[in-house]
Every structure is written in C-alpha cells, then in structure tokens.
Amino acid sequence: MPRKHRFRLTMPKKSLVQRNRNAGAPSDAEWERMEVIAAFQVDDEQKFKKGDFAILLPDMADPDNPPRLHEFWVGILRDIRARHIHGENDVWVRVQWFYSPDDVKSLIKSFDASTCGRYERVLSDDFTIVSLTCFSDVISVKEYVESNIDQEDIYACERDQDTGFFYRYDLEHRARTINPKHIGTCLCSIPYNPDKDIMHLCPHPSCRRWYHRTCLVIRGSIESKVTKREREDSLLSSSPDSDEPFPVAAYQHPVPMPSPKKGRGPGTGRGKGKSIVHVSPLATLPEDLLETARLPIVKGAKVGGLVGNVRGVVAARRIVYAALEGREPVPKGWREKVIDGCKAIREEAAYGWEDEAPPLKCPQCQGAI
Template sequence: MVKVKEIRSKPDGEVWVKVNWFYSPQEVSEKVPAFDASKCAKYERIYSHHSEIVSALTFEALVTMVEFVEDDPDQPRILQDQFFHRYYLETNREKFNALQYTCDGALEPLGAKSCSCGEPYNPEDSDSRVMHWCPRPGCRRAYHRSCLIEDAHHAMLKGQNNLVCARLSSSADTDEAVTTPGRDILRRVPDDLVFLAAQPMVRGGAYGVAGNVAIVVRARRVVHAALPIVGHESFSGSEAEGLCILDAELELDLDLYSWYEDSGFASWEDAIVEARLSSEAQTEGVFVCPTCGGAL
C-alpha cells in the first residue's frame, strides 16, 4: 500500500508515480524488534518516508487511508473496515525507528503517552481493556479500564449530579478544572446535551478505533460555552435559550437547541456509554485520571 506523491508521464506515454510506502505491522516489527505488531488492528498500516518511483500499471485500486492521532480531541471517526495509520516508520541508512503522531503535528517515541501499564492502545482488545481517555491538554492520554480498576483509580460521588459536574469539569481546552453550576442552572441546558457531554470518553472494543472522544469533547464545549450565559442573573429561563449574548465584549450567537441539527453530532446516540447516567442513584462511581486527577 502506498501514498501517491507525484505523477509524471514520458513522451512515449508511459506514466510513472512517486510513492511513499505504507508497511504492515508485521513488516515493521521485523525492522524494529521493539515494535509489537500484536497491538495493531487488522486495517492498520504504518506510514514511512521510504520513497520509490513505480509504473502506474502496478496499481490495483484506490483505498481511503485515515490518519489516527491518539491525543487529538477532535479525531474523526474511523469505521471498523477502514484503513488507518497512527505510526511513522523512520528510515535512515538502514536504521529504522518507529514514531507516533501527535495532535500538534510532531512525532514522539512510541508509548510516550501510553497507559500506566506501559502497553500501547490496541483497538481490537477485549471490552475489559477499553481505554478511558483524559481530555485535558497537559494529559490527553488513555488508560485501560482494567488497569484503572486494578490500581484503584476511581472515586465514589454522592449522587448523579456530582458525577455530571465532575465529568464536565474535565475540558479539552484547559488543564484547570472547569467550575460547573448547580443543578438548577444545568437544567436550563437541554437534557440530551448534558447527558452526552457527561459521558466518559472511551475508545476500543465495541466503541471503535477512535471511540466517542470527539463527539463528547464537542458536546462539553457547547455546554461550557452555554453555562456562563445561562447562569447570568439577568436572564430568565426562556431568555437563556435565546440567541444574542454579550460575553467579554464579544457578541456570541448561541442557540442551545440547534445542536440537534449540527452535523458534528451525527449519530450521537452511538457515543453513549452509560445509558443510565440520568438515574437518581445515591452514589456514583467515576474513574480518576492517574496523571492529572481529573474525572474520566
């Protein structure tokens, strides 16, 4: 599998193509013994700067390849049968090294943001090994559910409202805990939106390669943008759902109910992990990030 870089033709009509190669996980493990191919998915490939010029006649079909950046809070969805890549094979005079993409466009050593157990994310792990992802910018790493349980990285909270507020306090845009208002203010935001924003961010197993991270991050951003506005003393409940609000000398249009039609929330029901989140239980359990202490 290759990525086309340039296409050129000769006067005689022959067409030649400059390509960069995608390797299979097994091929990379042969060149980099520390690379564990068993932690890769069926449709996963590894990009490289290994370049060649080949005849256009050697191509068989066009395939869509998606880049998967594990620490990107806005990572697009990756379908179960879609080819993707998250690692880069660096070659230099027959010396090989495997690196991993980051959301700022850089490359880092494999496992730099792996679980506390040191094992990389395997999209095809069992459900007990689903990864819980921390969105805070200084963290943005995932932990196996089984590791969080084994190492007792969890806490019990009094009531569902505290669980919702704890999850909403973890933002993809700040390392500081976001202060959330009381239940009365939260009730002025659409229930479905709060329900989605308060879901744990997970990936792997039944939740897919990229998981529900991007859609929950998006929902939290909408809620975070709305909360200071709907909590303003000069607004009544109906006015809080309105459009024109002045915030820090910036006029902001915010219709809290337009999110239902936002293409960014397409099929948001698939992002639901805790279907009974709205129950009025006396206590609720929440996983805690081992690195920053935020709610997962």
C-alpha cells in the same frame, strides 16, 4: 470499502524483494525524461491520480482469490509519468509505501506489532517505481493524532462499514527509527490497539492522557460511594480547557428566570409580559446535549470506534460551559456538531453500547474520566 472488481497483479515492495523483479521499470535517468501526467485509468474502471492512497495486491497473492482488505499493500501515488513505446503510453508511478506492523517488526525487533490495529499502517520514507498494472483500488488513509481532542472520525475498525486505513507513526526505514516513539500514555506504557482496547481520557490540559480501562481498574483508580448523578456531574465538570473543574454545582440551584410563555406574572402589573419562574440554569439546556456532556470520554472498537467520542463530548462540554456562563447561547446547529458529527455518539444513540464501566478517575489529577 473498495468496489468489488477483479483485482490486479502488483509489484512487490522494493525493500522486501530485489528491484529486478519489477521487470521493465525505467532507470533513474529514463524517469527524469518521462512525461509527467496527472492521472491514469486501469481497464476503464478506476481512475488513479497523484496524491491518491491506493491498495496493491501483495506479491505471490492470487488475483482470482484476493486476500482480505487489511492484507493488501498500501501506498501513496507521489508521481505519475509515461513513456511512449511503439505508440503506446507506458505508465509508471512513484509510490511511497505504508508498512504493515509486521513489516516494521521485521526491521525493528523491539516494535510490538500486536499493539497495532488490523487496519493500521506506518508511513515510511521508502519509495518504489511501479507499473500502473499494480494498482487495485483507491482507499481512504487518515492520520490519527491521539493527543488531538478535535480528531475527526476514522473508519478503520473491523466492525466499520466503508473501512479504510489509518496511521500514527512515521518510519525512517534505513535508520530503523519510528516517530513518535511507540509508547502509550497509559500507566503500562503499552500503545492503544483499537481492535482490542477500551481507553479513557482525562481531558485536563495538564493531563491529557489516555488510560486502558483494565489498567485503571487494576490500579484501583475508581471513585467510591458516588451516586449516578454525582458521577455524571463529576464528568461534566472535567474541562478540556482548564485544570480546574467547572463549577457545575453553582448552576444547579433554582434561580428566577422569565417563563417562555406570555401571561400575567409577579411584577408584571396589568400589562402582558413574561411570568417569572424558578429553574436551575442546567435545566434550561437541551437534555440530550447534557447527556452527551456527561459521558466519559472513551475510545475503542467496542465503544464506538478508533477515535471514540472525544470530539463530540468535548464539543458538548464547551457548549454547556459557554451557555451557563452567559458567554454564548446554545447554537442552533449544536446537534449536527455534537451528535451527528461524531460517529461514536451517533451510533451509541442509535444502537446503545453494552458498556458498564465503573466510575473511574484519573490517576494523576483524580478527576472523573
């Protein structure tokens, strides 16, 4: 969250108001002659540098009564230059704008702003030169690629602390086109709104689609007559790297294994050695690792956040598969990668989510999701 200090007046976006409102801005010819600088400070408080994401107070907003964070304008500092006037540095910044969903709606009538998150922006190809006095604070803005199962966490929901912004679309504002297309992967084709929706992912490579929970229930994509353990094993077998289910059942039967405790045992003779015990390979794995691998892959503010638990669950399943197949033992640092490194799983473990989902299945491959 930006530090709480007195917000400054901002210049309006070039595409929404006339450029002559930006009084004193250098001409294109002047801009080319100005000195390139790496950074600047405003009132000796916040330092801004090239490449930073920043929030700017909207035009007509009251700096003494600033709006809520999601109502600020957002831009990238692409170039910073200074000219010398009466012995003083006059600093100006070339900003690339992120449009709000409502801004995009004003350009593209078919764009549905209601399917965007409150802290979502759209990266445009619209640039404006603005004064250093326009900037309020540095902010986090991260790209969200919904098809990326290794997507890093993004704190951009109302309930998040240290909230930033995110984007998943690019806008060509003169051509009035959005890339990628503003269409969801669910049966309904409605895009994901992290503030409202709960989505389930089928991780199989040939599917790799997110579905609204409500759409799956309405369609009847629900497994019938399954026990809790059968459901968990079905989820565990849903591989992110193969369209074939992982053979979980093959690792549930007890097999002879060396006991970790030393002592006399069958076949050890008189010497000291490890006794032989019969356990299932699954039972040798860390319990909380298995619990994570058996979770459905979900996302949404109500179940852990914008990105959800996809990265942690996928990592857990890969570790389990490798250990069971004898390719690689469970790494010592698995918890940091699977639980501590995934916001949704970390918070679920700490607080729990009141989330009673039916045993859903993928409409395409019929696998558990």
